[in-house]
Amino acid sequence: MTPRWVWLSIGVGLAAIIALIFVFPHQMVSPGDLKPAHAALQQNCLACHAPLAGASTERCVACHTVADIGRRTTLGELIKRPVARPPFHQTLILQDCMACHTDHPRPRLTRNLVRSFDHALLKPQARAACSTCHSAPRTDFHRGAPLPCSQCHSVQAWKPATFDHSRYFALSGPHDASCSTCHVGGNTRAFTCYGCHAHQQGQIEAEHREEGIRNIQNCVRCHRSADGERGEGGQGRERDD
């Protein structure tokens, strides 16, 4: 038979523990500290959690107005942020803060439950306009590039880019030169083969003329590499007559 004092001690102890849950809910039931900006809410679970429904988007947007996310703080102050990280929450197809955010530290236990950013979450119009969020790198290749980003980049990752120059011309041997050698002024849509010492325009024209080839404006029509691999003219050559 368990002595009465044991039951009494247990009862008092349990009552004290239950009381502590209400006095210090953060220490007693929280999985960890909140992010510093929300430190003042640590003992007020219901500031973010709706009873029986978990952390609620409605409670987030009560302070974080969607139109202001990334633009203004909850106190109305302008946010100065790098151009590379423009606001995008306004273009999301769903308002579901917890799909991506958790305010408690994220132990590995919950890692697989939280979604990372996915372009599929953006409204179609925003998804199609890459430049809404991304700026092209300031390289010769990208400067004034008129091609759509999706020609080389995918929404899975910005790098590696999938552009394959050998589809147009293989950059092997001495042709592995800087972009501006062939694409003058950073215009990757146009090219010239006369940008290097080996290809003097007069000499090239004369050599082709000897072979009866006069239409030599578009070199890659016949030459797809330094080896003279065939383009549409066959054997690297096309006769006009």
Place this chain on the structure above:
Amino acid sequence: MSAKPELILREVIPFVLGLAALLLATLLTDALLHLVDAVWIGRYLGIPGVLLILASFGHSLRKRGILKSGNPVLLLRLHEGLAWTGSLLVLVHAGIHFNAVLAWLAVVAMLINIASGLTGKYLLRRAQTRLKAARTELKAEGVSDLEVSARLHNDSLTVDVMRTWRKVHLPIALVFGILALAHISAIFVLWGWK
């Protein structure tokens, strides 16, 4: 003659091994989950763990006459097996993540409960048997009752302590139950069940 060395060898070591087996199984399961990058499964193991522990209460109900039918020996074996497995799942669920105090108090209460349960299983029953055997043996050798009591004084004290320890099994089970209920209630109130 003292029964102490054999008491340790035959009773204490199996007791410690029983507890160590549970902890080792916990570590192995946790390591396996980490290895296959499925640690998140641990979050949900608390549910089957608690259900198994609840299912093990058939023995306690039968022992106190609340349950009128059922083979007591079978129910005891079920109690041991289900409670051990349930505790394993709860320990994996707890992991080695020290966050909420309430959940950890519940785990500590559960561990004390397992220890008190194993005390009953391995220590008390066998210690009582061995003490009785030692007493009979000494008496057979013609040792006086007073001398027998003097020689077996320490072992008697040990058995008394174990008997007392065994008695906390039910109160601690109750403490564990209430703390676990508080933890589960907090999760129900605050967690988003999507």
